[in-house]
Amino acid sequence: MVNFLFLALFIAITPLANAQLHFLAVAAGKEYFGTATDNPELSDSAYVTQLSNTTDFNQITPGNSMKWDATEPSRGIFTFSGGDAIAAQATKNGQLVRGHNCVWHNQLPAWVTNGNFDNATLTSIVQNHCSTLVAHYKGKIALVSWDVINEPFNDDGTFRTSVFFNTMGTSYIQVALNAARAADPGAKLYINDFNIEGTGAKSTAMLNLVKSLKSSGVPIDGVGIQAHLIVGQVPSTIQANLAQFATLGIEVAITELDIRMTLPSTAALLAQQRKDYQTVIAACKATKACVGVTVWDWTDKYSWIPGTFSGQGAACPWDENLVKKPAYDGIVAGFTT
Ligand code: 9MR
Numbered sequence: 001m002v003n004f005l006f007l008a009l010f011i012a013i014t015p016l017a018n019a020q021l022h023f024l025a026v027a028a029g030k031e032y033f034g035t036a037t038d039n040p041e042l043s044d045s046a047y048v049t050q051l052s053n054t055t056d057f058n059q060i061t062p063g064n065s066m067k068w069d070a071t072e073p074s075r076g077i078f079t080f081s082g083g084d085a086i087a088a089q090a091t092k093n094g095q096l097v098r099g100h101n102c103v104w105h106n107q108l109p110a111w112v113t114n115g116n117f118d119n120a121t122l123t124s125i126v127q128n129h130c131s132t133l134v135a136h137y138k139g140k141i142a143l144v145s146w147d148v149i150n151e152p153f154n155d156d157g158t159f160r161t162s163v164f165f166n167t168m169g170t171s172y173i174q175v176a177l178n179a180a181r182a183a184d185p186g187a188k189l190y191i192n193d194f195n196i197e198g199t200g201a202k203s204t205a206m207l208n209l210v211k212s213l214k215s216s217g218v219p220i221d222g223v224g225i226q227a228h229l230i231v232g233q234v235p236s237t238i239q240a241n242l243a244q245f246a247t248l249g250i251e252v253a254i255t256e257l258d259i260r261m262t263l264p265s266t267a268a269l270l271a272q273q274r275k276d277y278q279t280v281i282a283a284c285k286a287t288k289a290c291v292g293v294t295v296w297d298w299t300d301k302y303s304w305i306p307g308t309f310s311g312q313g314a315a316c317p318w319d320e321n322l323v324k325k326p327a328y329d330g331i332v333a334g335f336t337t
């Protein structure tokens with residue numbers, strides 16, 4: 001109660017320009033506002049200062065260091081040093097963590113991709129990987145959720161081919177979810193994907209997958225909506241789409257938000273980006289089941305976008321010099337209006 005009064009007072013006296021994203025998220029009924037981060041960035045002290053500003057970020061997601069290539073580089077040999085460094089950062093700051101991720105077609109060691117395992121062997125490999133990874137962090141960090149399955153669909157809503165799908169069919173999904181549940185019964189288990197922000201074939205496929213998992217008694221607590229978006233192209237159905245997921249009795253989260261543009265950035269593009277951030281945040285705010293929002297790093301200095309989409313960038317709410325952009329005010333407006 002005292003905390004709540006303090007928070008209410010803080011928000012009341014905080015001018016918009018200094019508004020704090022986590023406090024505003026909580027005032028809007030959410031559990032967290034957070035950001036991705038990555039191990040190489042932790043040696044940048046100016047970066048770490050803002051990463052540790054828990055009035056903006058009370059949640060972090062490791063961008064890479066809990067993935068399969070980092071955590072089980074050889075079969076049965078687990079290395080948690082990178083993930084543990086992010087976990088230690090979160091614990092030091094009192095921040096929540098989203099675990100990311102157990103099973104993904106990308107960033108796999110060659111021994112998994114090229115192992116030619118049969119169904120039974122790969123099943124036990126997936127089981128062992130998920131249970132060892134999830135068990136390692138159980139009780140060590142303030143975990144909000146695990147992305148147990150990452151990016152299972154193609155954009156047309158068909159299942160993505162991968163070593164897992166090709167060998168095990170869709171059973172890899174339930175194998176991973178069951179293993180994660182057994183390893184940490186308290187962790188919320190998510191399936192996470194991109195291009196499911198608006199209604200459409202891929203979002204429908206995700207809805208159908210969740211329905212079928214639930215009807216078979218497979219544990220599933222949430223859907224992560226990545227939201228790697230493009231300035232001026234936020235789907236107009238985003239709020240309706242979030243509402244559809246909510247009707248399944250699960251939670252949703254915006255897990256990897258960034259909104260890219262073709263460079264150079266202009267005042268007009270930054271103004272549109274501000275609106276776009278506001279639209280996404282407002283959709284989460286309006287959806288009770290939407291528990292939080294994570295940006296896929298907070299500064300353009302460490303964004304993945306320019307390295308993947310040539311000529312594009314400026315996708316984050318802070319610029320390369322760690323200065324807030326209009327997008328920051330868009331997030332504030334999304335939570336407060
Ligand atoms: O941010 C991550 C980047 O540093 C890696 O190079 C990349 C490799 O695939 O993965 C990025 O994170 C991805 C996330 O794990 C899943 N959704 C898409 C993200 C951007 O590619």
